[in-house]
Amino acid sequence: MNRYHLLIVGAGPAGLSAAYAAARSGARVALIERHLLGGNCLNTGCIPSKTIIRTSRLYRDMRDAEQFGAQVPGGITVDFPAVMARVRRVRARLSEFVSAERLAAIGIDVYFGEARFAGPDSVTVGAEVLRFKSALITTGARPVTPPIPGLEEAGYLTYENVFDLTECPKRLLVIGGGPVGCELAQAFARLGSQVTLVQDEPMFLGHEERDAAQLLSDALARDGIDIHLDTQAIGVRVQGSDTVVDLVRDDTMRTVAVDRILVGAGTTPNVQNLALEAAGVSYDAARGILVDDFLRTTNRRILAAGDVCTAHKFPHIESVAGRIVVANALFWGRQRLSAQVVPWCTFTDPEIAHVGMYVTEAREKNVPIKTFTVLMHQVARAIADGEEDGFVKVHVREATGQILGATVVARHAGDLINEISLAMSAGLDLQALGRVNEPYPTQSQAITMAANAYMQSRPNARRTWLRTKWLSW
Ligand SMILES: Cc1cc2nc3c(=O)[nH]c(=O)nc-3n(C[C@H](O)[C@H](O)[C@H](O)COP(=O)(O)OP(=O)(O)OC[C@H]3O[C@@H](n4cnc5c(N)ncnc54)[C@H](O)[C@@H]3O)c2cc1C
Numbered sequence: 001m002n003r004y005h006l007l008i009v010g011a012g013p014a015g016l017s018a019a020y021a022a023a024r025s026g027a028r029v030a031l032i033e034r035h036l037l038g039g040n041c042l043n044t045g046c047i048p049s050k051t052i053i054r055t056s057r058l059y060r061d062m063r064d065a066e067q068f069g070a071q072v073p074g075g076i077t078v079d080f081p082a083v084m085a086r087v088r089r090v091r092a093r094l095s096e097f098v099s100a101e102r103l104a105a106i107g108i109d110v111y112f113g114e115a116r117f118a119g120p121d122s123v124t125v126g127a128e129v130l131r132f133k134s135a136l137i138t139t140g141a142r143p144v145t146p147p148i149p150g151l152e153e154a155g156y157l158t159y160e161n162v163f164d165l166t167e168c169p170k171r172l173l174v175i176g177g178g179p180v181g182c183e184l185a186q187a188f189a190r191l192g193s194q195v196t197l198v199q200d201e202p203m204f205l206g207h208e209e210r211d212a213a214q215l216l217s218d219a220l221a222r223d224g225i226d227i228h229l230d231t232q233a234i235g236v237r238v239q240g241s242d243t244v245v246d247l248v249r250d251d252t253m254r255t256v257a258v259d260r261i262l263v264g265a266g267t268t269p270n271v272q273n274l275a276l277e278a279a280g281v282s283y284d285a286a287r288g289i290l291v292d293d294f295l296r297t298t299n300r301r302i303l304a305a306g307d308v309c310t311a312h313k314f315p316h317i318e319s320v321a322g323r324i325v326v327a328n329a330l331f332w333g334r335q336r337l338s339a340q341v342v343p344w345c346t347f348t349d350p351e352i353a354h355v356g357m358y359v360t361e362a363r364e365k366n367v368p369i370k371t372f373t374v375l376m377h378q379v380a381r382a383i384a385d386g387e388e389d390g391f392v393k394v395h396v397r398e399a400t401g402q403i404l405g406a407t408v409v410a411r412h413a414g415d416l417i418n419e420i421s422l423a424m425s426a427g428l429d430l431q432a433l434g435r436v437n438e439p440y441p442t443q444s445q446a447i448t449m450a451a452n453a454y455m456q457s458r459p460n461a462r463r464t465w466l467r468t469k470w471l472s473w
Contacts, residue, residue, distance in 0.1 A: 232367020
């Protein structure tokens with residue numbers, strides 16, 4: 001009875017997506033989870049953060065009401081417990097979609113407990129021994145604690161416990177200017193915290209294009225965040241009711257007094273306590289489980305996906321990975337992770353979304369690239385919406401129109417990027433996007449405008465000659 005076609009360790013987005021796909025194709029599936037179904041994404045990541053961001057945007061909009069010719073009666077006060085109660089409600093509602101009952105109803109056997117490999121084709125969970133034909137490891141990652149003297153003793157928040165706060169910190173230091181640090185710094189600033197944001201690199205979101213990161217920096221400053229780039233937190237101590245942090249930039253030291261510290265300094269893969277050696281699965285403590293492009297580990301029966309191994313730490317790639325796993329593990333598939341078009345987005349305001357190649361990457365690979373940029377303040381709907389910050393930038397292979405990549409900075413960049421991702425997945429060039437008829441006015445008109453700019457950059461001598469002739473006649 002305890003023999004499965006596919007045994008999955010970890011019920012985050014990667015594990016769940018593989019479990020659904022495998023069960024739908026008729027496989028016997030076991031899913032082992034040691035904590036909460038839905039993993040980091042549902043419980044401590046994407047969902048609670050996007051929920052709190054939604055409320056924080058509303059507060060920002062209320063403060064900007066006059067710009068829209070609207071009045072907010074009385075002063076604006078933030079009811080932080082109510083904000084967090086909404087986070088819990090949303091999380092509870094979405095957790096129904098992945099409840100053990102729902103999973104059981106589609107034929108997935110759910111086991112709660114810590115999974116450990118007992119051999120190359122078996123896993124123990126509690127007193128049970130489960131055997132498998134194929135297994136998938138999707139155990140995710142956990143927050144990294146930077147080695148700052150005094151940090152442990154003073155205490156700090158991470159994404160694992162920040163959504164349990166019942167009181168908004170008056171003064172909050174956020175360490176880390178990646179997506180998690182920037183999103184939460186902005187959200188808490190809008191909810192009333194006096195936020196200091198420290199990043200040890202010269203710009204936020206190190207992997208994004210410079211102008212996108214610069215726009216974000218400006219937006220965070222407008223939200224009143226005290227920004228420290230190229231700065232390191234080097235020591236923490238408690239003085240009375242204050243937590244005092246030493247910040248160093250070049251040779252200059254500054255001290256800030258705060259009430260709470262939130263660390264958003266990256267994650268480390270969950271590879272410990274799985275007895276991976278017993279299963280013959282190689283791993284690296286920092287990079288996670290070693291996989292090839294087909295997501296296979298060093299044990300041919302076992303695959304891995306998601307934050308425990310891949311470079312892109314986003315749940316939609318985890319879902320893609322889950323589907324690849326089912327094809328490759330159960331049906332002799334040869335699907336490659338590198339063949340996927342993977343957009344991502346940082347949900348600050350404005351949002352920063354990207355898909356495909358960056359300019360620097362194209363230059364490194366000697367790919368001839370041409371970029372077409374439309375600023376959001378040229379787009380009618382963005383002006384009407386009062387959402388003029390940002391741009392749509394599409395990179396094409398010179399002289400062909402093949403879309404190589406795009407960056408969108410806009411209030412709804414996460415939605416706008418999808419049109420470009422779809423074109424890239426379907427092999428459509430930028431010219432094809434210019435032929436799309438859209439309702440007017442929409443912000444996605446920015447993409448059509450970029451396509452039109454591309455068309456105008458390609459004078460067709462014969463067509464121009466014919467048109468001129470026709471008109472003169
Ligand atoms: C604050 C925050 C906001 C984010 N926002 C976004 C966003 O907006 N968009 C986006 O794309 N990404 C976002 N992310 C990233 C996203 O949450 C992760 O990439 C995603 O959750 C990874 O999915 P996963 O399935 O690999 O792992 P996880 O979701 O971490 O799931 C792994 C599961 O495995 C379980 N597990 C671990 N070890 C064992 C074991 N030995 N036995 C049994 N079970 C085990 C864990 O309990 C966990 O439930 C955000 C992350 C954070 C922290």
